[in-house]
Amino acid sequence: TQLLEQSPQFLSIQEGENLTVYCNSSSVFSSLQWYRQEPGEGPVLLVTVVTGGEVKKLKRLTFQFGDARKDSSLHITAAQPGDTGLYLCAGDGSSNTGKLIFGQGTTLQVKP
Amino acid sequence: DTGVSQDPRHKITKRGQNVTFRCDPISEHNRLYWYRQTLGQGPEFLTYFQNEAQLEKSRLLSDRFSAERPKGSFSTLEIQRTEQGDSAMYLCASSLYDGYTFGSGTRLTVV
Numbered sequence: 284t285q286l287l288e289q290s291p292q293f294l295s296i297q298e299g300e301n302l303t304v305y306c307n308s309s310s311v312f313s314s315l316q317w318y319r320q321e322p323g324e325g326p327v328l329l330v331t332v333v334t335g336g337e338v339k340k341l342k343r344l345t346f347q348f349g350d351a352r353k354d355s356s357l358h359i360t361a362a363q364p365g366d367t368g369l370y371l372c373a374g375d376g377s378s379n380t381g382k383l384i385f386g387q388g389t390t391l392q393v394k395p
Numbered sequence: 396d397t398g399v400s401q402d403p404r405h406k407i408t409k410r411g412q413n414v415t416f417r418c419d420p421i422s423e424h425n426r427l428y429w430y431r432q433t434l435g436q437g438p439e440f441l442t443y444f445q446n447e448a449q450l451e452k453s454r455l456l457s458d459r460f461s462a463e464r465p466k467g468s469f470s471t472l473e474i475q476r477t478e479q480g481d482s483a484m485y486l487c488a489s490s491l492y493d494g495y496t497f498g499s500g501t502r503l504t505v506v
Binding site: 324 | 438
């Protein structure tokens with residue numbers, strides 16, 4: 284069974300601080316996606332990483348896919364209150380259907 | 396096309412009643428997925444359609460759950476004889492190749 288574990292589960296920081304969220308598995312994934320979800324809404328895709336060792340940047344967000352394609356990280360620089368939300372990593376399932384295996388999420392609160 | 400639409404946004408029902416949710420995907424997307432998300436957890440896969448064919452169902456989808464996608468367009472998810480444990484956010488997503496677009500979900504509360 285493929286599982287993704289995210290850490291930490293909860294993070295409360297002050298505006299301007301940096302943070303890193305981790306997504307780990309014992310399974311290899313051919314791709315991994317990061318989503319952000321606000322209360323009462325569906326997840327919104329931030330990035331897809333495909334190649335082991337790949338690094339992608341989205342403004343103040345940096346995403347990295349592990350060399351072995353078993354883990355990933357999301358680093359936010361100078362967090363802002365607008366970054367508050369639930370961050371989810373998701374890996375492609377073992378079938379060819381495109382179904383995703385999600386981590387349990389990291390709830391981030393950025394205080395002004 | 397404004398994205399994936401789900402209806403209703405919220406549903407409160409009494410235990411034992413049947414409920415049906417609708418999902419309208421992005422029109423050119425041939426893949427449609429249903430997920431369930433409980434508070435504090437990530438979404439869990441329920442079922443997948445490619446066009447009108449239901450190609451995979453999770454073990455989470457008991458015989459009280461049924462999903463359809465007639466003509467490969469919109470999809471419905473029906474839950475019969477609802478139980479309190481069915482209370483959750485039901486999310487629909489569609490895709491063409493990769494990169495999902497999720498709807499805003501239907502929040503179900505069974506009382």
